[in-house]
Amino acid sequence: MEAVVKDDTTLLLEKRIKHLENELKLTRREKDEATQKYFEFYAQMDNLVKERTAELQQTQNALEEKNRSLEDALKLVQNANAIRSGFLANISHELRTPLNAILGFSQIIYEEEKKENNGPASYIKQIIHSAHKLTDLINDLISLSKLEAGQLVLEKKEVSLGEILNTCREDLFKKIKEKNIDFKKVVPDEDPVLLIDDYHVRRIIFHLVDNALKHTTDGEIIFESKILSLSKEKATLSLSIKDSGTGIPEGHLEKIKNYLSNPPSSADVSYEGLGIGLVLCRLIADEMDGTLEIDSAVGEGTEVRLHLRNIKVVRLNASAEKTNKDSDVPEKVCRKFLVVDDTVENSILIQRFYETKGYTVWGAPSVEKGLELAKKNKPELILMDINMPGKDGYEGLRLFKSDKALAHIPIIAFSASNDNRDIEKARRAGFDEYLLKPVDFNTLDDLLHQYGGHHSEDIIPAVTKSKSSIDFSGYPLLADLVERYEQHINGPVLSEIKDTLIKVGEIVFAYKSEELAHWFEKMSKALIQFDMSYLKTQFQVLTDTYTKREK
Amino acid sequence: MEAAVQTDQRTERIERILSAINDSDLSSIKSVVGNIIRLINNPKSTARDLKDIISIDPPLTAKILRVSNSSFYAAQTKIDDVGKAIVWVGFNTVRELALRQKACELFDRDEAIEGYRRSELWAYSVATAHFAKMIYRREFGKTGDNIYSAGLLHKIGLIAEEQFLRKAFTKILHLANSKGEHLSRIEEKVFGFNHAYLGREIARNWNLPEEIISCIAYHTNPFEAPEEHFEITAVMHVAAIQCHFAQIGYYSATLFDDELYTRCLEALNLEQESLNMIIQEGQLEIAEMLEKGAL
Numbered sequence: 086m087e088a089v090v091k092d093d094t095t096l097l098l099e100k101r102i103k104h105l106e107n108e109l110k111l112t113r114r115e116k117d118e119a120t121q122k123y124f125e126f127y128a129q130m131d132n133l134v135k136e137r138t139a140e141l142q143q144t145q146n147a148l149e150e151k152n153r154s155l156e157d158a159l160k161l162v163q164n165a166n167a168i169r170s171g172f173l174a175n176i177s178h179e180l181r182t183p184l185n186a187i188l189g190f191s192q193i194i195y196e197e198e199k200k201e202n203n204g205p206a207s208y209i210k211q212i213i214h215s216a217h218k219l220t221d222l223i224n225d226l227i228s229l230s231k232l233e234a235g236q237l238v239l240e241k242k243e244v245s246l247g248e249i250l251n252t253c254r255e256d257l258f259k260k261i262k263e264k265n266i267d268f269k270k271v272v273p274d275e276d277p278v279l280l281i282d283d284y285h286v287r288r289i290i291f292h293l294v295d296n297a298l299k300h301t302t303d304g305e306i307i308f309e310s311k312i313l314s315l316s317k318e319k320a321t322l323s324l325s326i327k328d329s330g331t332g333i334p335e336g337h338l339e340k341i342k343n344y345l346s347n348p349p350s351s352a353d354v355s356y357e358g359l360g361i362g363l364v365l366c367r368l369i370a371d372e373m374d375g376t377l378e379i380d381s382a383v384g385e386g387t388e389v390r391l392h393l394r395n396i397k398v399v400r401l402n403a404s405a406e407k408t409n410k411d412s413d414v415p416e417k418v419c420r421k422f423l424v425v426d427d428t429v430e431n432s433i434l435i436q437r438f439y440e441t442k443g444y445t446v447w448g449a450p451s452v453e454k455g456l457e458l459a460k461k462n463k464p465e466l467i468l469m470d471i472n473m474p475g476k477d478g479y480e481g482l483r484l485f486k487s488d489k490a491l492a493h494i495p496i497i498a499f500s501a502s503n504d505n506r507d508i509e510k511a512r513r514a515g516f517d518e519y520l521l522k523p524v525d526f527n528t529l530d531d532l533l534h535q536y537g538g539h540h541s542e543d544i545i546p547a548v549t550k551s552k553s554s555i556d557f558s559g560y561p562l563l564a565d566l567v568e569r570y571e572q573h574i575n576g577p578v579l580s581e582i583k584d585t586l587i588k589v590g591e592i593v594f595a596y597k598s599e600e601l602a603h604w605f606e607k608m609s610k611a612l613i614q615f616d617m618s619y620l621k622t623q624f625q626v627l628t629d630t631y632t633k634r635e636k
Numbered sequence: 637m638e639a640a641v642q643t644d645q646r647t648e649r650i651e652r653i654l655s656a657i658n659d660s661d662l663s664s665i666k667s668v669v670g671n672i673i674r675l676i677n678n679p680k681s682t683a684r685d686l687k688d689i690i691s692i693d694p695p696l697t698a699k700i701l702r703v704s705n706s707s708f709y710a711a712q713t714k715i716d717d718v719g720k721a722i723v724w725v726g727f728n729t730v731r732e733l734a735l736r737q738k739a740c741e742l743f744d745r746d747e748a749i750e751g752y753r754r755s756e757l758w759a760y761s762v763a764t765a766h767f768a769k770m771i772y773r774r775e776f777g778k779t780g781d782n783i784y785s786a787g788l789l790h791k792i793g794l795i796a797e798e799q800f801l802r803k804a805f806t807k808i809l810h811l812a813n814s815k816g817e818h819l820s821r822i823e824e825k826v827f828g829f830n831h832a833y834l835g836r837e838i839a840r841n842w843n844l845p846e847e848i849i850s851c852i853a854y855h856t857n858p859f860e861a862p863e864e865h866f867e868i869t870a871v872m873h874v875a876a877i878q879c880h881f882a883q884i885g886y887y888s889a890t891l892f893d894d895e896l897y898t899r900c901l902e903a904l905n906l907e908q909e910s911l912n913m914i915i916q917e918g919q920l921e922i923a924e925m926l927e928k929g930a931l
Contacts, residue, residue, distance in 0.1 A: 093909075100910045104774035111773050115728055122727045126683035126719070 166233070177223045181501040182428065184223075185523035188216040189434035192526055196441065220523060224503060225365050228288070232368040239282040239372060240505040243399050246322075247276040249283050249290075250310055251617035257291065258613050260298050267305040270579060272617065273312045277320060280397040285369045292362035293326040293389050300387065301330030313392075320396045327388040333381040345377050366391070419465040419533045421445045425455035425481060426470035426499065431522070435468070438526060444533075452476035456484060459491050466536050468520060471500040471511065479514050486515060495536045499524075555600050557630040562592045564631040570624040577617055586612060646828040650837050653800050657838065660799075661741075666842050668693055668738045669789070676731060676781045677845050683727050687718045690734050699737045700730065708928035732784060736762065736931075739788040742795050749798070750809035756885060757795070760876075761788050762931065763884045763922060768875035770918050775906060776867070783868055786851035789844075790872060793835030793852070801827070818893070820856050832856045858900055870900045878915045 091099075191212045198206040231237040250272050261268045290308075297306045306328045313321040333341065345367055370377050374394055381387040424432040424446060432448025439446050447462060449455035451473065459467065467485065471478035478498060485491045498516040500507065501523075508519045518532055557563055569585045586608060593605045604623075611619040657663065671689045675681045690697055697718055704721040705711060711724045722730050743758035765787025769780030797805045808826055812819045823830040836853035850865035851872050858870035877897050879885065901908070925931045 097909055097913070100907075101913060104910075104914065107774050107777040110777060111779055115779070119727050122683045123723065126722065129682070129684050130719075 169230070177227045178501050180223055181220070181522055184216060184220060185501070186430045186434060188213060188220070188523040189431075189438065189526075191216065193434070193437050193441075196438070216523070222361075225288070225361055227503065228285075229361065229365055229368065232365070232372065237369075237372055238505050239285065240508070241280045241282050241397075243278055243280055244283040245276050245278045245618065246310075246312075247272065247618045247621075249281075249286055251619075257294055257298065261306070264298065264301070265303045266298070266301060269305060269307045271307065271309040272577070273310060274576075275312055275315060276402060277312075277315060277398050278400040278402075279320060280399055281393075282373065285373070286393070289366045289369055289391055290324065290326075292366050293324075293391070296360070296362055296389075297326050297328035297330065297387065300332075301328040304329035304386070315398065315401070317401065318398055320398050322393045322396060323390060324393075325388060325390045327386065329386040332383040332385055332387055333379075334383055338379070338381050341379055345379060419536050421462065421464045422466040422468065422533070423447045423449060423455060423459055423462070423464040424468045424499070425449045425452060425473075425478075426468070427451065427473045428470070431470070431499075431524075435524065435529075452481035452484060455481065456488070456491075459485065459494070460488075464494060466533065467494055467496045468499040469496050469516070471498055471502070471507070478511075482515055497532060555604055557627055560592070560596055560598070560601060562595065563589065563627060567628060567631045570628045573624045574621055574628065577621065579612075582612060582620060643828075649827065650829065650834060653796055653834065654837060654841050656800050657796060658841075662799075664693070665738055665741050668696065669735060669785075670842050670844065672731060672735045672738070673782075673785050673844055673848065676785065683719075683722045686727065686731055686734070687722060690718050690730075693738070696734065696738055700733055703733055703737070703930055704730070706929035708925055708930035728781075733930075735785055736765075736788060742792065749806050750813055752798070752809055754795075754798070757791055760879050760884055761791055763879045763882070763918075764790065764872070764876045766922055767878050767915055767918050768872050770914050771875055771906075771911065772868070772871050774914055775904075775910070776871075782845060782847050783851070783871060785844075786848045786855075786868070786872060787875065789839070789848070790835065790852050790855045790876075791831065792838050793831030793833065796834055796838060797823075797827075797831055830856065857896065859896075859903075867904065870904050873897075874900055874904065874906065874911070878911060882915060882919060 191209050195206060195209040195213060198209060228237060250270070258268075294306065294308065306326065309325045309327070311323045311325075313323050315321075341363065344363075367377055369375075370391060370393075376392045378390045378392070379387065421444070424435050426432050426448070427450050429448065429450055432446075432450070436446040436448055445462075447458045447464065449458050453476070455467070455469075458464075469478045469481050469485075473481075476484070478500070482496055485494065485496060495517040496515075497518040497520050498511040499520045499522065500511070501521070502508075503521055511519050517536070520529065520532065566585060566588060569581070569588075573582050573585065586605075589608070590605060593601050608620065608623060610616075611623075658666070668689065672686075675685055675689065690700060700718065700721060701715055703709075704715045704725045709725045709729075713720070713724065715721045715724055718730070725733070739761075740758060743754040743761075747754065765784045768787045769784045772778050772780040772783050797808075804826055808819070808822050811817070811822050811826075815822075820830040820832065827834075832853055832855060836849055839849040839852050847865055847868060850861045851869050854861035854865075854869045855872045855876065858866060858873045861869040874897070877892065880892055922931075
């Protein structure tokens with residue numbers, strides 16, 4: 086056997102292999118150890134995670150416990166809120182009933198004193214005024230409590246924009262006069278018919294103008310309404326009331342701005358120093374998907390803007406159809422009517438007020454008595470209280486309508502509740518109208534005019550405004566002003582209409598016609614109340630009469 | 637009698653140095669380095685223990701994270717936590733890294749005295765540790781954990797002399813340079829002990845394992861080491877000589893004792909060619925670590 090002689094290179098290579106084998110062996114061992122360590126490390130981490138998870142779970146449990154107790158507390162608060170809202174609604178109902186009597190009887194005394202030109206008349210007027218204010222306040226309180234409880238249901242009606250803007254409260258107008266304030270109103274040219282809760286829009290306008298009046302002694306108030314966008318479906322409105330009054334101090338303004346821009350849900354907003362008017366405006370605006378903005382500078386005045394978005398448009402133009410509807414309503418007044426009310430003061434009040442004016446009014450404390458009286462006397466209209474012991478107003482309605490001899494008589498629901506749901510319920514039940522207590526004699530007057538000589542089947546409900554229309558062709562002198570009438574239809578400017586009416590007044594005085602004098606009185610009233618739609622209609626009739634005649 | 641007085645003086649001197657070390661910045665090195673070395677020697681130690689030791693020392697943590705994120709370790713994710721470093725870079729590597737970074741603080745503040753530089757001493761220590769570990773692994777098939785620690789710390793006595801016996805140390809260097817005499821022998825003449833002996837006392841004071849104490853104590857003459865520690869001490873000595881060959885030096889005066897070196901190679905049954913192979917690779921590794929920011 087020959088011994089293998091290894092050369093240096095081979096020896097070195099063998100060495101190298103030995104080195105690498107050792108390195109590999111050690112690396113493997115270390116890898117195993119490291120793997121072992123990783124597992125231990127992860128296990129420890131895992132334990133740590135478990136510990137932390139357990140801690141978290143505990144914290145979460147504690148939080149849930151806290152949440153539950155908070156929820157309980159919230160429920161208590163909500164209950165208390167509901168009780169408070171209910172209490173407010175009840176108490177306001179209770180308040181309205183005596184107010185009804187105060188207001189009514191004051192009105193009677195006022196009428197009587199006025200005839201005899203006695204001093205106390207002005208005091209009584211104050212009483213009436215205050216009672217009206219109290220009524221408004223109660224209405225606002227109810228709205229507020231409903232808004233807070235989320236129970237306010239908007240009652241959307243088809244109403245033209247002009248109609249909303251032109252109905253300004255008479256007492257506001259008086260205040261404007263008293264204070265020597267220049268009141269300017271800017272109305273857009275378009276007059277679309279909108280589906281909107283006009284009552285509440287009017288309330289906002291009323292409060293905003295009222296606020297402006299409070300802080301302006303002399304100067305001007307500008308009420309500007311703009312249609313920001315108008316399509317066949319939707320409209321966006323901007324109403325702005327700008328005064329040149331004292332303005333709001335910066336700190337306070339900040340507070341109001343904060344209140345107006347906060348989300349509606351932040352319940353802890355303090356109402357302090359805001360006044361019920363602004364709070365109400367804001368809550369109503371929220372309800373209508375609207376926003377209120379305010380700008381003010383001390384000494385320069387305040388501007389409040391109401392933006393109403395996404396208002397449904399019914400028709401783009403209101404004026405075309407209106408004229409037809411309003412014309413040719415015969416002026417015949419209902420002179421005999423029956424009041425069914427268990428609160429005897431209510432019937433006596435109405436009896437006293439109207440009997441002096443030559444009306445015949447019967448009062449019945451119950452449905453049964455009412456039926457008896459109606460059969461005997463055949464009244465032209467019936468006012469029916471809703472809440473009565475025994476047979477209530479709905480039962481009464483059913484009984485009257487089921488009697489053939491009485492079925493044609495219009496029946497007006499007469500109630501102290503101004504809840505839209507109650508009003509809607511009454512309408513659905515078949516009442517022709519809904520008259521709110523305390524009775525406002527002007528409204529009742531309108532109703533008596535509206536239902537005068539009508540049978541219930543002819544009634545177009547919800548039109549409460551009486552419109553007189555006379556044959557102007559008998560008064561040719563009025564034709565001289567025809568250009569002015571046309572002008573007023575196309576671009577109504579209040580001061581120009583005032584001038585026209587002064588001229589019309591002279592002509593009316595010259596004719597000495599009772600019919601014409603009555604019409605003129607209505608026109609003047611419409612001017613005071615900014616009832617532009619009425620004025621426009623009348624100017625249209627005048628224009629039509631005289632232009633036809635010329636042809 | 638005379639010898640006894642000398643011994644007393646030596647002990648007293650060393651004790652003064654030890655208490656000075658314990659009062660100085662080096663004490664933080666003592667606790668962290670001691671803890672890591674104990675961890676290495678405890679088979680039951682866990683990754684979490686290592687994490688806890690490192691996390692106590694924020695500057696050390698920052699250094700370890702910086703090095704772990706260097707391109708040398710090519711981590712696939714940003715390492716922002718010592719736990720992650722242990723998972724990505726490896727338990728053993730982080731352990732070594734921590735030790736190296738902490739021991740590095742010993743060599744802070746570079747300053748040249750008579751051809752001596754701390755930074756060069758540091759480079760020499762790291763290279764010695766690295767080479768010793770490689771030789772130990774490749775030739776003997778043993779993990780080089782303690783030998784690596786010992787390599788990093790074996791010149792601790794010299795550091796202590798330089799820091800706490802500055803004047804005498806400068807004189808010794810001057811003598812060694814001018815006379816070409818072996819440094820240890822001059823130290824013994826001047827101080828009554830050499831840096832290896834001082835290192836041993838420091839290592840004992842730091843409660844380091846016996847194996848490491850022997851390495852430090854006898855790295856200038858492995859044949860004086862206890863029998864059970866001869867192998868590791870001799871490998872250390874051989875590795876240090878390799879640094880000398882490769883001119884990775886701390887000091888221009890010669891430390892080389894050819895006869896002692898040959899005896900060591902024979903006793904360890906090592907051949908220069910095979911060592912050359914290892915050192916060549918080791919130098920490449922060190923160069924790469926330097927280039928990629930791992931040192």
